[in-house]
Amino acid sequence: QKEVEQDPGPLSVPEGAIVSLNCTYSNSAFQYFMWYRQYSRKGPELLMYTYSSGNKEDGRFTAQVDKSSKYISLFIRDSQPSDSATYLCAMSLSMDSNYQLIWGAGTKLIIKP
Amino acid sequence: GAVVSQHPSRVICKSGTSVKIECRSLDFQATTMFWYRQFPKQSLMLMATSNEGSKATYEQGVEKDKFLINHASLTLSTLTVTSAHPEDSSFYICSASPGGGHGRKYGYTFGSGTRLTVV
Numbered sequence: 001q002k003e004v005e006q007d008p009g010p011l012s013v014p015e016g017a018i019v020s021l022n023c024t025y026s027n028s029a030f031q032y033f034m035w036y037r038q039y040s041r042k043g044p045e046l047l048m049y050t051y052s053s054g055n056k057e058d059g060r061f062t063a064q065v066d067k068s069s070k071y072i073s074l075f076i077r078d079s080q081p082s083d084s085a086t087y088l089c090a091m092s093l094s095m096d097s098n099y100q101l102i103w104g105a106g107t108k109l110i111i112k113p
Numbered sequence: 114g115a116v117v118s119q120h121p122s123r124v125i126c127k128s129g130t131s132v133k134i135e136c137r138s139l140d141f142q143a144t145t146m147f148w149y150r151q152f153p154k155q156s157l158m159l160m161a162t163s164n165e166g167s168k169a170t171y172e173q174g175v176e177k178d179k180f181l182i183n184h185a186s187l188t189l190s191t192l193t194v195t196s197a198h199p200e201d202s203s204f205y206i207c208s209a210s211p212g213g214g215h216g217r218k219y220g221y222t223f224g225s226g227t228r229l230t231v232v
Contacts, residue, residue: 036223041204041226041228042226043225043226044206045223046221046222088156088157090221095210100159100162103157104156105155106155106156
């Protein structure tokens, strides 16, 4: 079993829909949870970053962490074609600079105009 | 912010030659940098952890003599693919974090990646 499970998709939704992306994990010691967006042939870009459990909202994006269920989510409201990308979840025990991130497989999202 | 610059963005080389990829932290010092490899439609695969002033730590299955890592300063790490072969063609990405409070604010930042094609 992988430490972090993420459905690779692709997930195709119409423009304007609410998108829900999810990851589950097995290591209860993870404290820091991140969502990265990666466009084709580009490096990942940090989208949302959450410490421990709870919600965080930034514009059209909401990140949720449920540590009791070992489940994290990213919601995108009013989805737009420019949101089409691969979304990777990542998590870490610490944000000290020598701690590596543990990655999900990435979900390819397609927003249809 | 925390900016990581990676060069070149794209390189084509002949089989048997070596290629150097640079990763620089522009506005912070990075004692640790991470090098990833990404195959098409797959997630990031950690290759090695680069430590300033000491030897890199390689992940299982990664040939340290083929993928030479040098982290000579707090702002620069290089990955050299030696005697490259077509199977080394891939997308290579570096990452670093400022650590501490700055790291907790900005997380891990990635370079823009290097697409290597070995012909």
